[in-house]
Amino acid sequence: MGNKSTSSHKPVLLQESLKALAIEPGGRYVDCTVGGGGHAAAILDKSAPGGQLLGIDADPNALEAAKERLQNYKESALLVNDNFGNLRDICLKYKFYPVHGILLDLGLSSLQLGGDRGFSFQSNTPLDMRFDPNQKVSAADIVNGSSESKLAQIIRAYGEESQSYRIARSIINERPITSTLQLAQIIEKAVGRRGKIHPATKTFQALRIAVNHELEHLESVLKQALDLLGYGGRLVVISYHSLEDRIVKQFMQQEAKGCICPPRTPICICGHNPRLKLINRKVIVPTEMEIKNNPRSRSAKLRAAESTATQSDGHVAGDSHDFVTIAKSNSWQKLTLMQKSRIVLLAG
Ligand SMILES: C[S@@+](CC[C@H](N)C(=O)[O-])C[C@H]1O[C@@H](n2cnc3c(N)ncnc32)[C@H](O)[C@@H]1O
Numbered sequence: 001m002g003n004k005s006t007s008s009h010k011p012v013l014l015q016e017s018l019k020a021l022a023i024e025p026g027g028r029y030v031d032c033t034v035g036g037g038g039h040a041a042a043i044l045d046k047s048a049p050g051g052q053l054l055g056i057d058a059d060p061n062a063l064e065a066a067k068e069r070l071q072n073y074k075e076s077a078l079l080v081n082d083n084f085g086n087l088r089d090i091c092l093k094y095k096f097y098p099v100h101g102i103l104l105d106l107g108l109s110s111l112q113l114g115g116d117r118g119f120s121f122q123s124n125t126p127l128d129m130r131f132d133p134n135q136k137v138s139a140a141d142i143v144n145g146s147s148e149s150k151l152a153q154i155i156r157a158y159g160e161e162s163q164s165y166r167i168a169r170s171i172i173n174e175r176p177i178t179s180t181l182q183l184a185q186i187i188e189k190a191v192g193r194r195g196k197i198h199p200a201t202k203t204f205q206a207l208r209i210a211v212n213h214e215l216e217h218l219e220s221v222l223k224q225a226l227d228l229l230g231y232g233g234r235l236v237v238i239s240y241h242s243l244e245d246r247i248v249k250q251f252m253q254q255e256a257k258g259c260i261c262p263p264r265t266p267i268c269i270c271g272h273n274p275r276l277k278l279i280n281r282k283v284i285v286p287t288e289m290e291i292k293n294n295p296r297s298r299s300a301k302l303r304a305a306e307s308t309a310t311q312s313d314g315h316v317a318g319d320s321h322d323f324v325t326i327a328k329s330n331s332w333q334k335l336t337l338m339q340k341s342r343i344v345l346l347a348g
Contacts (some may be wrong), residue, residue: 009065012297013238016284018046018303020236026050030091030228032084032221035062035071035109037252043103044073054096055079055085058131058210058212065111078221083132085217088224098230104221106214107240109342121184121200127177139207140178141172148172150178158215159206163191167203180204193231205241218244222251226275229307235276236304245283245301252276276305302348306320 008178017039021029023046031040034055043052055070055077057063063081070077082091091097113120118128118139129139142154150169155161170190173332184200192198208233209215224236235252239245249333254260255276284302291298 006234008038009038009044010294010296011036012105012294012300012335013286013290013302014042014144015041015283016302017105017236017238018042020279020284020302021101021103021234022306023047024100028052028096028098029054029056029101030087030096030099031103031105032087033103034066034079035105036111038079038144039105040066041069041073043101044070044076045088051076052096053077054094054099056082056084056090058083059112060133061115062131065109076236082284083217084221085213087238088227091228097228099228099233100230101228101234101236102118102225104218106218106238106244107182108208113296118180119204121180121204124179124181124292127180127183127207129208131212135211137211139211140208142207143171143183144176144325155203155206157206158209159202159204160242161206161317163199163204166190196287204296209243215243215247218247219251222248226255226307226309229309231307231309233307234279234304235307236302236316238300238302240299240301248303252278252303256305275307275309277308278305279306 023029025045025047027047027051029043029047030286031043031053034040034057037055038054040055041219044051046279047210053073055063055066055067057079058081060081063079066079070079071196076245078094078096080094082090087102108119112131113122116123117130119291127140127143130137140183141345143151146154148165148168150289152164155167156164161167167187170186171177174182175184177342184198184205187200187203188198193199206272222235222237230233237248239248256274256278258272258274259270260272261268261270280303284304286294286297286300
């Protein structure tokens with residue numbers, strides 16, 4: 001999969017992402033899901049001269065694809081094979097803060113969907129689904145090792161599948177299950193076909209979310225992003241299903257609020273200050289043209305917010321001795337234009 005052409009992944013909502021990130025020449029950006037490097041290349045083009053990009057991906061094959069795509073940006077791109085759940089530590093390690101923008105383009109790339117790691121039932125491959133092959137638990141481990149009620153719970157919670165108990169029961173009866181087609185056929189036999197969408201789609205989504213702890217990492221990275229953005233820095237998230245979008249929406253709305261005390265509390269006791277300003281009240285979705293050219297984009301939803309945090313809010317990028325304080329509104333931009341650290345491509 002690592003040698004596949006990187007051109008087969010079309011970046012979703014590309015112009016909309018660049019606009020929401022408000023890219024400036026000389027800016028510093030983090031692409032938490034660098035994938036095939038499509039968004040990253042466009043960010044680097046737009047932030048030239050002097051722009052810098054830190055690209056993260058949990059999947060080493062994706063990082064190889066990004067490395068190929070970003071060949072021409074060796075001086076300005078740093079690629080790191082890690083989970084974005086470790087965003088703060090990664091940025092501290094490479095002294096990459098404060099930043100002008102952070103992008104998350106969640107979910108799977110076309111390279112992963114068309115690969116041999118069990119993400120899709122379009123072809124018959126082992127039930128794996130790990131973004132990071134060093135992770136211990138694969139989809140096969142969950143399918144073959146969980147109790148019926150645990151399986152049903154996963155399928156219900158992460159797939160929003162109303163027939164979760166029926167599916168879990170049929171999985172238990174047919175174990176061991178080792179391949180994608182075997183699982184898809186068992187599910188189809190259990191619940192039948194309704195409409196265009198294959199009945200295994202939701203279960204596959206659920207297993208992938210469970211294997212990769214996707215929702216936990218998303219909740220965690222959003223909080224960390226707040227500490228790393230400079231004043232006016234942008235947080236842009238593209239999600240592909242309602243569970244992700246709900247987390248992003250609620251997080252941004254909550255952080256854009258002042259007091260979050262329960263209604264009718266006479267005096268504010270929460271002391272909550274807004275740290276974000278919403279850029280678009282309404283979620284941004286692809287045009288019909290984009291969906292036609294790239295059907296994978298059809299469920300995409302983009303939300304964006306701007307950091308309002310200043311030094312006086314006491315936001316820090318770390319809690320160890322040498323933590324870094326986010327600089328004040330008009331001084332931090334000068335800081336990010338620093339030339340001192342030459343950024344190199346680390347992967348491989
Ligand atoms: C939709 S793709 C990104 C595509 C990319 N924007 C492009 O234009 O090529 C999502 C990527 O995020 C990665 N990913 C998903 N969850 C991750 C996590 N928790 N940490 C790091 N990478 C993650 C996946 O491995 C995948 O390569």
